[in-house]
Amino acid sequence: MSDALAVDPAEAEIGTRRVKQRGSGELTIRRLLRDRAALGAFGFVLLLIIFALCAPLVAAATGHGMAQQFRDTGLTSAGIPRGPGHTFLLGTDSLGRDVLVRLAYGARVSLLVGVVASLVAAAIGVTIGTIAGYFGGWADLLLSRVIDLVMSVPFLLCALALVSVRGPSLTLSICVIIFFSWTHIGRVVRSQVLSLRQREFVEAARSLGSGPVSIIVRDVLPNLTVPIVVYTTMMIPSSIVFEATLSFLGLGIVPPAASWGGMLSEALNGSLYMVAWWMVIFPGGILLLTTLAFNILGDGLRDALDPKARRVGFVRLTRRRSSRSARKAAA
Amino acid sequence: MTSVLEVEQLSVRIPTEDGNVHAVQEVSFSVEAGTIFGIVGESGSGKSVLTQAISGLMPFAEITGSARFDGVDLLTMRPEELQSMRGRRIGMIFQDPLSSLHPYYTIGSQITELIHAHERVSPAAAKARTIELLAKVGISDAGTRFSSYPHQFSGGMRQRVMIAMALALNPPLIIADEPTTALDVTVQAQIIELLQEVQQESGATIVMITHDLGLLSTIASDVMVMYAGNRMEIGARAEIFGRPAHPYTAGLLLSSPANYTPGEELVPIPGRPPSLLQPAALCPFLERCESAVDDCRRLPPPVRVYADGGRSACWLEHKAPATERRPATVAARKISRHRAANVLAASVQDVRLTYRTGPLGRRKSVPVLKGIDLEIHRGETLGLVGESGCGKTTLARVIAGLAPVTEGVVTVAGADLQYINRAAWRRMRREVQLVFQDPFGSLNPRRRVGSIIGDPYRIHERLSGAQRRSRVQSLMELVGLNPEHYNRFPSEFSGGQRQRIGIARALALQPELIICDEPVSALDVSIQAQILNLLKSLQQEFGLTYLFISHDLAVVRHICDRIAVMDGGMIIELADADSIYDAPQQEFTRTLLSASMSRPYPISGQPRTLVESLSAPARPDGVQEVA
Numbered sequence A: 001m002s003d004a005l006a007v008d009p010a011e012a013e014i015g016t017r018r019v020k021q022r023g024s025g026e027l028t029i030r031r032l033l034r035d036r037a038a039l040g041a042f043g044f045v046l047l048l049i050i051f052a053l054c055a056p057l058v059a060a061a062t063g064h065g066m067a068q069q070f071r072d073t074g075l076t077s078a079g080i081p082r083g084p085g086h087t088f089l090l091g092t093d094s095l096g097r098d099v100l101v102r103l104a105y106g107a108r109v110s111l112l113v114g115v116v117a118s119l120v121a122a123a124i125g126v127t128i129g130t131i132a133g134y135f136g137g138w139a140d141l142l143l144s145r146v147i148d149l150v151m152s153v154p155f156l157l158c159a160l161a162l163v164s165v166r167g168p169s170l171t172l173s174i175c176v177i178i179f180f181s182w183t184h185i186g187r188v189v190r191s192q193v194l195s196l197r198q199r200e201f202v203e204a205a206r207s208l209g210s211g212p213v214s215i216i217v218r219d220v221l222p223n224l225t226v227p228i229v230v231y232t233t234m235m236i237p238s239s240i241v242f243e244a245t246l247s248f249l250g251l252g253i254v255p256p257a258a259s260w261g262g263m264l265s266e267a268l269n270g271s272l273y274m275v276a277w278w279m280v281i282f283p284g285g286i287l288l289l290t291t292l293a294f295n296i297l298g299d300g301l302r303d304a305l306d307p308k309a310r311r312v313g314f315v316r317l318t319r320r321r322s323s324r325s326a327r328k329a330a331a
Numbered sequence B: 001m002t003s004v005l006e007v008e009q010l011s012v013r014i015p016t017e018d019g020n021v022h023a024v025q026e027v028s029f030s031v032e033a034g035t036i037f038g039i040v041g042e043s044g045s046g047k048s049v050l051t052q053a054i055s056g057l058m059p060f061a062e063i064t065g066s067a068r069f070d071g072v073d074l075l076t077m078r079p080e081e082l083q084s085m086r087g088r089r090i091g092m093i094f095q096d097p098l099s100s101l102h103p104y105y106t107i108g109s110q111i112t113e114l115i116h117a118h119e120r121v122s123p124a125a126a127k128a129r130t131i132e133l134l135a136k137v138g139i140s141d142a143g144t145r146f147s148s149y150p151h152q153f154s155g156g157m158r159q160r161v162m163i164a165m166a167l168a169l170n171p172p173l174i175i176a177d178e179p180t181t182a183l184d185v186t187v188q189a190q191i192i193e194l195l196q197e198v199q200q201e202s203g204a205t206i207v208m209i210t211h212d213l214g215l216l217s218t219i220a221s222d223v224m225v226m227y228a229g230n231r232m233e234i235g236a237r238a239e240i241f242g243r244p245a246h247p248y249t250a251g252l253l254l255s256s257p258a259n260y261t262p263g264e265e266l267v268p269i270p271g272r273p274p275s276l277l278q279p280a281a282l283c284p285f286l287e288r289c290e291s292a293v294d295d296c297r298r299l300p301p302p303v304r305v306y307a308d309g310g311r312s313a314c315w316l317e318h319k320a321p322a323t324e325r326r327p328a329t330v331a332a333r334k335i336s337r338h339r340a341a342n343v344l345a346a347s348v349q350d351v352r353l354t355y356r357t358g359p360l361g362r363r364k365s366v367p368v369l370k371g372i373d374l375e376i377h378r379g380e381t382l383g384l385v386g387e388s389g390c391g392k393t394t395l396a397r398v399i400a401g402l403a404p405v406t407e408g409v410v411t412v413a414g415a416d417l418q419y420i421n422r423a424a425w426r427r428m429r430r431e432v433q434l435v436f437q438d439p440f441g442s443l444n445p446r447r448r449v450g451s452i453i454g455d456p457y458r459i460h461e462r463l464s465g466a467q468r469r470s471r472v473q474s475l476m477e478l479v480g481l482n483p484e485h486y487n488r489f490p491s492e493f494s495g496g497q498r499q500r501i502g503i504a505r506a507l508a509l510q511p512e513l514i515i516c517d518e519p520v521s522a523l524d525v526s527i528q529a530q531i532l533n534l535l536k537s538l539q540q541e542f543g544l545t546y547l548f549i550s551h552d553l554a555v556v557r558h559i560c561d562r563i564a565v566m567d568g569g570m571i572i573e574l575a576d577a578d579s580i581y582d583a584p585q586q587e588f589t590r591t592l593l594s595a596s597m598s599r600p601y602p603i604s605g606q607p608r609t610l611v612e613s614l615s616a617p618a619r620p621d622g623v624q625e626v627a
Helices: A009-014 A024-034 A036-053 A055-062 A099-135 A137-152 A155-166 A170-196 A200-208 A212-248 A260-274 A278-305 A314-330 B047-054 B079-088 B107-118 B123-136 B155-167 B185-202 B213-219 B237-242 B247-255 B294-298 B332-339 B392-399 B422-428 B449-460 B465-478 B483-487 B495-507 B525-542 B553-559 B577-582 B587-596
Strands: B003-016 B019-032 B036-040 B062-069 B090-093 B173-177 B205-210 B222-227 B230-236 B303-306 B311-313 B344-357 B364-377 B381-385 B407-412 B432-435 B513-517 B546-550 B562-567 B570-576 B610-614
Touching (some): A024 A278, A036 A055, A036 A099, A099 A170, A099 A212, A137 A170, A200 A212, A200 B432, A212 A260, B003 B047, B019 B036, B019 B062, B019 B205, B019 B222, B036 B047, B047 B062, B079 B107, B090 B155, B123 B155, B155 B185, B185 B205, B230 B247, B344 B392, B364 B392, B364 B570, B381 B553, B392 B546, B449 B495, B465 B495, B553 B577, B562 B577, B570 B587
Parallel strands (some): B019 B230, B036 B205, B090 B173, B381 B546
Antiparallel strands (some): B003 B062, B344 B364, B562 B570
């Protein structure tokens, strides 16, 4: 790690040099703070979490329940949803329900599904990837083929079949999402473990008599923290989109519970979006922003945790030019 | 004599996250046409940064000063101008010929491409020129090798290709950055010879950067010694090697085991290089200098100019005092030899190891070890030398029980490795320990030092946390680490300290045999001597047995009682260290010896005469004259 390279423990003791020693945690946070985009994304995610947590408060503040239908105030006399206004800040849907309140409750579903599914999928992927990568041989052959198999199953067909047998539910959609998303991280971890296994410190641990479990837990996994954190973060948006897709197709969250995918699907129902643009723009927009924010955050995390992989700064190039011309001017 | 390259007051600052790294500080030198100019320094001394800055390969750094090449300041050139300069006027040879050559193109096309990029010639002419070049750098059958890919060449041959590439446009200046570091000793000697030939034939000037002083002692006409980004000493070869003025130069010379008779204790430079984040106000070498005087602690050193043209940044006026060697301490080797009362620590009988590679069905057997017999006596140090790929590391892994043998018997501490079960194998781990080559790769970067060194206790003795801690701290003390650093991560230590951590870990269970796999080859010369002394004193204290693997014969000769020479998976010669050196039996041993033993330069007793002393703040920006 080049993080602490600049700092010399002995020098710090001598105290003659004013070199500040920074831990890797502090360095990571400093890098993250300098990354405006990641910071913005992080802010958005925080707001979204607060929004989701405060869903009942939003409902109380507006006085509109999540599944409450306001056929008199929320719909025009022709039965068309009302647009954004005083009573309904973001308008109403086809049944006269408040879009804002439903968005808040939908955020709960999305975040829950995104986080839970990603964490469980990451756990499965890391376990299987580590076993395949560390033990190699038949274990690797078998597990890698399982990963290939799962990756080649058409997920929508499979989800359709499952739902038609078991009936749609939140648990089932989470399970489906987990089943289809652990493979990616599994492959990444497998290849990383494969190269880590060749490292000398693993050999050193082996020569000391450490068992495989001890080596995996103490030597291999701690060195995989960065890819695991980054890939798990990147998996959240895809899980959210996955859930929205399922709900859109009516395979996910059971109505009247709110979910962003379900709201989009309602907007499409009978081409209501032709007259009620807000039914598409708001759920679609928040879905887009959420995925974008998580992706940018994951990217920023990777840059902050692993500075070596960072792109070469274009800014520096221009700075050098200016320093050069300054020098010329001085000369 | 005219100088081709004149560098004045060159400073390079590299902005990093931790602040500006002052990689090069006000370095001046001039290189005369048609000579080989050596720049020597340990890692982090700024020697590579210096040349990269000159050739415009450091776009992110802030560079001040001037570097005149044929009267033109390279530092004020636009990038496009520099680009056409590189290759045409300045040839470059890099350390790693594998990563500097494009793996997807044939070497011929890479060289012709270079010619086409700078000159308008017909493809046939370019090809003819390339073949001629390849033949010139000693590639036999150049016509057919023209269309070979880089991976089809050995390391030495690839370096020859790189040299051909650097020569392609007949540049007046060639910069060679550690051209032989990645190569085997025998190949190293060939490449050095080739560089010398090329230089004489084409009349080009070569700036050669290396960390190996011994390499320069035969070929360079002038040498500049760098330390922590500063120029410590510059002068003609005879002065630098024969009567160095700067204590650092003297210390470097004294750190190399080649300059000792075997068994003598090395005199290392204590401490380690400073951080470059803060430019040193005083002499950067002050903290490690043993001949520092009061003036050193008050003022920056002046530049002493000697009658022979050499310059040294030091308060000392004459020769560095350390050139006189300390009286040889009692030869420890002799003692250890007596202790080897023919008790075997480990023995290897007719061991063969064959790897099976290739696709299923068409498996090929590749024999790595072809019948090895070896006995290691308790209390001795057995050296194992050979070129890369001869199977010495594989043999080490076999003895350590980390690789299974195809055939043969390996006995360690009285137990046959073939017939032991899992539990016994684990118990065996107490008896053999390894010290690895790479001090960066062999320590888990995510674990604290205390837990790394304490690992053997955790696994084998199940000690409580407090007990483990005190044991680890006494071990750290033993290997010369500060026990208070118990909670630090490996990245917070320097290379030499990390190697000490590795030694402490190997020592923890007091094993019967410690296998040192190139333990010092990744370290700087000054640090290398410290580690060798440590290994030696630990052996005397605890009666340890070492199997010492190295490609550096000077190191092996210094530390080993007996030496086994390996070639092609077999031990071709095994004898006492002295007999190997005095009367090598095998042709291969003789080549190895002649390639690796750079004879120490004769030390001259003559004092140097000081002609001028330039105080530091007003360093002249006038012309440097080097005799």
